Amino acid sequence: MNPVLQLTSVTKSFGAVRALKGVSFDLRAGEVHALLGENGAGKSTLIKVITGAHQPDGGSIDINGERVGHLTPASAHKLGIACIYQQPALFPDLTVAENIGLRLEKTRSFARVDWPARRTRAAELLQRIGAEISPEAEVCSLSMPEQQLVEIACALGAGARIVIMDEPTASLTQKEQQLLFAVVRELSASGVGVIYISHRLEEIFALADRVTVLRDGESVGTNAAGELNETQLIQLMVGREVSHIYPPAEGAPGEVVLSLKNLGCTAGGVRSVTLDVRAGEVVGLAGLVGAGRTELARVLFGITPADSGEILLGGKRVSISSPREAIAHGIAYVPEDRRRHGVILEMPVAHNITMAVHHALFPGGWLRFGAETELAQKFIRDLGIKTYGPDAPGSSLSGGNQQKVSVARWLATKPKLLILDEPTQGVDVGAKSEIHRIIRALAKDGLAVLMISSDLPEILGMSDRIAVMRSGTLTAMLPGKSDAHEVMAAALGKEAA
Amino acid sequence: MKRYFRELSVAAALALLLLVLALVAPSFFSPQPLLSRLTAQTPSLVVAVGMALVIICRQIDISVGSQFGVCAVVAGLLAAAGLPLPVVLFTSIGSGMVMGALNGWLVAGLGLPSIVVTLATMVTWQEALRLFQQGKFVNLPPGTQWFGLRQLGGQTALICAALVLLALAAWAMKNLAAGRFIYAVGTDAEAARLAGINPRRTTLGAFTLLGALTGLAAVMNVVQSPQVQPTCGAGLELKVIAACVVGGVAVNGGRGNLWGVFAGLLLLAMINPALTSLHVEAHWEKAIQGLVILLAVVADGLRTRRSRR
Secondary structure (H helix, E strand, O other), X not given: OOXXXXXXXXXXEEOOEEEEEEEEEEEEOOOEEEEEOOOOOOHHHHHHHHOOOOOOOEEEEEEOOEEEOOOOHHHHHHOOEEEEOOOOOXXXXXXXXXHHHHHHOOOOOOOOOOHHHHHHHHHHHHHHOOOOOOOOOEHHHOOHHHHHHXXXXXXXXXXXXXXXXXXOOOOOOHHXXXXXXXXXXXXXXXXXXXXXXXXXXXXXXXHOOEEEEEEOOEEEEEEEXXXXXXXXXXXXXXXXXXXXXXXXXXXXXXXXXXXXXEEEEOOOOEEEEEEEEEOOOEEEEEOOOOXXXXXXXXXXXXXXXXXXXXXXXXXEEEOOOOHHHHHHOOEEEEOOOHHHHHOOOOOEHHHHXXXXXXXXXXXXXXXXXXXXXXXXXXXXXXXXXXXXXXXXXXXXXXHHHHHHHHHHHHHOOOOXXXXXXXXXXXXXXXHHHHHHHHHHHHHHOOOXXXXXXXXXXXXXXHOOEEEEEEOOEEEEEEEOOOOHHHHHHHHHOOOXX | OOOOHHHHHHHHHHHHHHHHHHHHOHHHHOHHHHHHHHHHHHHHHHHHHHHHHHHHOOOOOOOHHHHHHHHHHHHHHXXXXXXOHHHHHHHHHHHHHHHHHHHHHHHHHOOOOXXXXXXXXXXXXXXXXXXXXXXXXXXXOOOOXXXXXXXXXXXXHHHHHHHHHXXXXXXXXXXXHHHHHHHHHHHOHHHHXXXXXXXXXXXXXXXHHHHHHHHHHHHHHHOOOOEEOOOOOOOHHHHXXXXXXXXXXXXXXXXXXXXXXXXXXXXXXXXXXXXXHOOOOOOHHHHHHHHHHHHHHHHHHHHHHHHHO
């Protein structure tokens, strides 16, 4: 049977990062093909290549047996490719019928709208997937899964032969999931090929006919879902050789700096986290994207303050309701989005470094440029920041050096606890090992470090202990010498085999 | 040099205009009319300083004209009641502060968009003033005009006061932590918050300061004539926002220099007298001002597009 979609040796790079290193993938009509992989394995990039959002650097794409030269979102749509995202992209203030009409009706700008036809079509499509939604309902009044059903109706109406579902169940309840599964099965029964992305292994086994696992931008194999068990799947996802030397841990950890007791924050989606971090220790915070790791950091830093449980710093109970208070308590947070929040690109390096210590460095609010330059130069030297000087704007630095400036800003506050969120995301290999060396040296000097990372080897290589989060809470506390398999199993919510 | 290219080019345009005038119409520089023209600009300059801070903070305040009118009438009534000038001055500044702080609280505290908030307060103050004053002028007692000095002394005092204030504010923006907070919040409020800066307090402060400066400017305007017109603030907001934009303050925040604003204000203000001196019909003033503003906006647009690449 000919595949409806065939990717052959597709490559895609972003700058120096090779997101896809020659991935081949095929989708048959009427099958549900699951796509699995860790954070950053290349799933999103692959999807974007298929939907025409990214142009591949190399390789070929065949749809319905025909070679497609240049795929754009518009031509992908015409070729019957539809993608249903976790967050449906509908117009909330328009009705269901209007949303479906906007997608499907090809009319000129000033043509009259045929309202009866529009309503009839919407009702038909919704009925075909068994959705009990009124075409007259405004989209903002629908639940998330109902909105997804509207998206699926749009896809059907457009005559999609290839439907991509990107973690469709992430925000659904059990019952809503079952409804969605039924729709997916009907889609495949009607001959539509479905690419199904999910981190929930039980869904994969319940729905998928075949499974392709991506790892580091490569496909590590396509198997029939029945041929694999969970252990084998996890093994496929993580099994890679460590290609990077991590600095060794030195000395024994000191006393407990941070202690969390049943910490929760409803707004941030963090619940009942209990965790200790000691001086001189690097605790890795592992988990999948959306597991609540950044959210936990934001609670600790007072961005979305906790509403239950306790935070103890140096044994004393504290309440933290703003970043200012967190800084006063000796907490530093190097945020994930470096280019937006870590460094103000328009400002010089020196201003960036002193940004969080204005009150200590400039008593009374008078800037002292001598002290500022001196502090900046100290960090430029200590952290090996490559820049032509303290006056260079943040935008002139490479990603790795911007990250060092972001770290320097927080070291300047002389913190007791340093929270790093994805400290080496998007930096090159050389800068990466330098940042690792810096983190280790800081821990050796007695800093307590909480390091969020989606890079599993980094978690394994750097952590003295590994805390694994899933669905907003801590699910496992593993020793630093754990193997990847155990961490991944905990992150996926499976017993390690 | 490169960093202040934008400000320097405005200064250069101003210098060029003055040079042309010096060659073609030297009478432009005869002392008394020139002094009067500059004095007339001092209230706008003071408000423009405050406006620059608010715009650098990535906000806007279009209610300054109404605030100015309210403060001027308040100052006029107090002066007419025979209160001493310092009391008049501080009450006017205080009234401005309250109105500015209200804007700031609505914007920073409640997170409402500043254009809408200040549009509402603009109309509210304007209409309240109209109901209260019924369009009547306030006649001032003899000792009020020019602070009781002679005209020359009064004009010199106003110009000096405005320049000292400008220099002080420009110095503060560079040398005080608060100034840097304004730039940081205007560039990226969330990044600033993550660095421990309180964006709400910074925004509230900028609006309050603008209000206070508007109150001060109102008094600087009141003392220039024997009576106060309730409509004296009409159009002021557009004038000072234009001065900021022409002077290189980025409308989307984070960038700007008060000396640039000074040059921008003078450039726009000199167009009218320049036209008169060059015997061109003064009707062209608004059109040429519009063209200058458009030129500034286009220059800024091209700049950001280039730097993004």
